[in-house]
Amino acid sequence: MKAVLHDVYGPPEVLRVEETEPPVPGEGEVLVQVHAAGVDPGVWHLTAGLPYLIRAAGFGLRAPKRRIRGLDVSGRVTAVGPGVTRFRPGDEVYGIADGSFAEYTCAKAAKLAHRPANLTHAQAATVPISGATALQALRDAGRLKPGQTVLVIGAAGGVGSFAVQLAKALGARVTAVCSPGKADLVRALGADQVIDYTRTDFTDGTHRHDLVLDIAGNRSLTLLRRTLNPHGTLVIVGGENGGRWIGGNDRQLRALLLSPFLRERLLGLLAKERYADLDVLRELIEAGTVTPALDRTYPLTEVPAAVARLMAGQVRGKLAIQVRTD
CATH class of the missing domain: 3.90.180.10 (Medium-chain alcohol dehydrogenases, catalytic domain)
Structure with missing residues (x-):
């Protein structure tokens, strides 16, 4: 599969698209075919390895432990790991998955919810x-x-x-x-x-x-x-x-x-990653009370440009990476 990887901390340019093996879901995880991924400040902090506190928190002192970037995700479940009962293959989901800038990613079922029916994948990926x-x-x-x-x-x-x-x-x-x-x-x-x-x-x-x-x-x-x-x-x-x-x-x-x-x-505030809040947001979005402010989308090959634009403070609302068409 194609994925955005980096082996060293640095500016957005250290991110590159390469072929890598798709992940396999473990206990309590699902395999998601990624349609879109969100871009948030956490992505560039983990890309740059700054502040240094995040390196000491377990993300890798000298180099990133996890090479694939991306956190927000929207896509379709293709396989479920042991112990997963909330989802089955074919379900459309959105939530948080470490490594969402890729064609496939594994996510903990506890960090996913069913995608709002009235949103595109690109819109949904900006929410979690x-x-x-x-x-x-x-x-x-x-x-x-x-x-x-x-x-x-x-x-x-x-x-x-x-x-x-x-x-x-x-x-x-x-x-x-x-x-x-x-x-x-x-x-x-x-x-x-x-x-x-x-x-x-x-x-x-x-x-x-x-x-x-x-x-x-x-x-x-x-x-x-x-x-x-x-x-x-x-x-x-x-x-x-x-x-x-x-x-x-x-x-x-x-x-x-x-x-x-x-x-x-x-x-x-130290925000928690839990599906109950995603369910609340889905209800508000489907009711028309909340609508994601999607600025623009980028293809997977232009993730560095998207991260650079975010760092420059030029974004109105949110950015999304379109991995597959809806």
């Missing part, structure tokens, strides 16, 4: 990681209630584009922060107010919110606290400017240490 992260940030960490106000920083990105729609579905009033070139997308997603961060300082304390999601931002906790109502909640979903060793995780660590001494709740 970003959609589930947004859902957990709002519902679980943020404890969002109807009528509350939410500020989404980074609203035009992968997680942000789902967070705006999910917050509206949960009954909140949403203020979205993005660059001026992406404001039209965010409005179309349902944001009640859109702030251009290049022209407006939304951390000056003028407007405060019950829940703030900071997605891949770099603002200090002091500034972010100015955006919160008394006893409001800040959920730090990511960060990209914390250095080569721990990346944006430094703010999450500081939030964990400071929160017990503050009236506000400051949290870092």
Whole structure:
């Protein structure tokens, strides 16, 4: 089968398409014929091996232990391993599979769900990681209630584009922060107010919110606290400017240490990969409440270009890799 591999950490150019043996499903796994795969920041972090913390976490100190990249997947089950009862060959699924930039990949059944019937494979492949992260940030960490106000920083990105729609579905009033070139997308997603961060300082304390999601931002906790109502909640979903060793995780660590001494709740989110959330997202998507914001698709041979575009901050919503036609 064809797959996108790399043997060294580095820029997107280290990724290449090669022929390799297809995987065999083990206990609790299914073999998926990949139709499409999503592109998210985790892909380029694992490609670059940065921050170094991820290498120490078991992904390979000097070289990647797993050579095939890709996480989000949408495709068709072709075989099931021992112990799998939720799926059978022919089922169309979407979810998370380490190594989805390939014609076939193995995934744990616990990380897959049936594909939303009203989505193409390319659309479905953009949902699992970003959609589930947004859902957990709002519902679980943020404890969002109807009528509350939410500020989404980074609203035009992968997680942000789902967070705006999910917050509206949960009954909140949403203020979205993005660059001026992406404001039209965010409005179309349902944001009640859109702030251009290049022209407006939304951390000056003028407007405060019950829940703030900071997605891949770099603002200090002091500034972010100015955006919160008394006893409001800040959920730090990511960060990209914390250095080569721990990346944006430094703010999450500081939030964990400071929160017990503050009236506000400051949290870092470590999203879980579970099929129950994929089922929730499927129901919302099939009801028309949530729609993936698919920017564009790339063929398997152009994965490096897709990752480079993501790193450059040029994506409106999500990117997908089209491996097979629907």
